[in-house]
Amino acid sequence: MKLHLTTTAALCALAASTPAFAAPGDPVKLSDSVTIDPIVEGRLRYENVDTPSLDADALTMRLRAGFELKHASGLSVLAEAEGSLALIDDYNAFPFTIANSQRRPGFAVVGDPMTVELNRLQLQYKGKAGTLTAGRQRINLDDQRWVGAVGWRQNEQTFDAVRAEAKLGPVSIDATYANSQRTIWGIEAGPRRAFDGDFGFLGAGARVGPAQVKAFAYLLDYDAAEQVGTLAAPNADTQTYGARATAAFKLSKTASLALAASYARQFDWQDNPADYGADYVAGEAALAVGPVTLTGGYEKLGSDNGRAVQSPMATLHKFNGWADLFLTTPAAGLEDFYAGAAMKFPKFKALPGLNAAVTWHRFESDAGSLHYGEEWDASLGFKLGRANLLAKFADYNAANLGADTRKLWLQVEFAY
Template sequence: MKNINLLFSLICFVSISVSYAQLTVDAELRPRYEYRHGYKTLFSDDVDASSFVSQRTRLNIDYQSEKLRIFLSPQDIRVWGDVPQLNTKDNNGFSLHQAWAEVFIDSSFTLKVGRQEIVYDDQRMFGSVGWAQQSRSHDAAMVKFKEKNTKLHLAAAFNQERESLTGNILTLNTYKSFQYIWANQTWNNFSGSFLFLNNGMQNIEANQYIEGVSYSQTAGFHLNFKNNNLKLSSNFYYQFGEDAFKNDIKAYLVSLEAKYKTNDEFSFRLGGELQSGNDNTLINDGENNAFQPFYGTNHKFNGFMDYYYVGNHANSVGLLDLYANVNYAFQPLTNFDLTAHQFFSAAELDDDSSKDLGLEIDFVFSHQLNKDVGLKLGYSHYLESTGTQVLKNNFDGNTNNWGWVMLTVNPEIFKFSFD
């Protein structure tokens, strides 16, 4: 209740203390039912499928004047039933997803500071991870430049667990610091982005965090070309430096996708992505060849069942993902989407196994009930191979599928301009 009173006090203060500004408040309520029977890993014998409803509830407050913008986004994330009835206290899921200020220095430069989503290009390296109920945000400072068709961002972040008198060891499962530069240029039918990320991880020794930070570097390009109904996009990234265990990193990601839109109803996509890995999932002679898509929206890539790179598959055999997609808009408010992924390991699994990691089919149906309410449902099925069994260390041979239904209620509560 104190948090709600604070938010409304801020709204009232802003409303009476400025000469010209705009204030927008919107809300999001997103319950999602899931049935998990082989989600993220192969389903084992003698266990039951999981079913639950999770929910995201957000209030977004966006204030903007000529020289300043402030954005606040408190949220509550919960699973239905995780707090008992008649409970006198509920602190389980409340958090502050975003809280940032952007100062407009002049027509080209801005300074943005605070907890914020960082999203670039196709979200391969930096994304909001919107599928996850909690999503991803960073405590960072950013300088932004924009003029005509050119954009340039410089940003930095430094993480600590708490205020302290001595020491800088970070034991949380996150980065210690990062610095990056992102540049984007747009022409008539072509656009390109360059990213250089210097990523610092707390050193680990004997499974314990120790003093010191190892830095890895990721450099590469995201490219787009569009001509009438054809769109081509590609990623090229290379990683070097050190991982948290002080192994040398030599890794890469390459992808290419073609999308063709026949009309307002049908579109098709064909593509492939290769992320390098380590033979037999082992780091040999202090050299780590496994690519890490650090802060991307990984759920968007490599199959919705999240077998790869969503809290798993780090420092493993890498991945070759060949995929095909068809999208059909039955009407302006209704959409069908079907994707097939054929997976292979990029490096050797072992001396005997094929690199074939199986096939995944993802189906999603979407319907917009009205301007504030949308409905989505999905079903995914993973057809495992011997390679999948070796990688996941499960040889039970069970069916692996996953289904979900999600309702998104996102109304604009009010929008007010005053001068």
């Protein structure tokens, strides 16, 4: 794997010398009824990509700054700007055709373009009856399989939306209307900077015995202008209905079991020219014994009539391997069989918060009996002063989809 060794050494040295950043502080009191909470976050990351045909080296720095002003009545205003700078730019920031200097097709893709933008600007009221949020906001729903902020990338995905959350007796209600999806691609991405339309995210949940159960509906109706080659995912206008259940069981003083299961069915909708109905199925079990957690799971994004389940608003890096080969579901669908182990090291005082994890994936098609490939993912994280450090590695071995891909990340992150 080709690697800028001097860059890696410099980043490790920076991590080792990172000062003790201030811990997230309490809001500052401006009066008896008004407080202000500053927002300062930073993340420096090196990413290396190695494929048979293209490589990439990216060293990027992301900064966020803003504030949240709160009144004792429950009313608050939050404003936050975000900017990313490329210190090493041997990478292709845009995996789509665009006349921009950050599109460098001679390198592999790293989805962290340089950009400066208004990330969030929201007005919120939080009371006993519920919470109402209006404006540009971060939205993470459930496990982020359908709607998420794509927090792994340097430029966050946010939404121009109105969101209402309430609890009616034992039932929790969460309803959002959004008219703009502010993508990770930033201000220089042309029409992909944001996708406009009418988007509804609806959920209702309650506790049923030991399980937390939720029914949901996601209705995506992109504007007609967005349908002409600008959207990354095919059959973008979709309606998805389903349910999700989670439960946790204490087995002993040192052991516990967590279960999660989801089912959904996705159909074409509005201007979608396709005619299909495909199933989504997911199940996961995690057994924790002391500092060790063993996880096994299965996820299917089904295919019907040549179309597969898509989730273009999800935090996709969380799913189907960190090498990101399946950001768009193949037309034949996807089955992901995975197993992993994670361990914490609380007695290792020299590196507080030290943790390690490894996961194996096997990828198959839903239709056509294709073996796409296999992937190993591994991570190591710890704290140094007030900074969080992370190393991650992904190794995808291709069979009938894509090419062998290896990715390495070294990251330092702080927040105030």
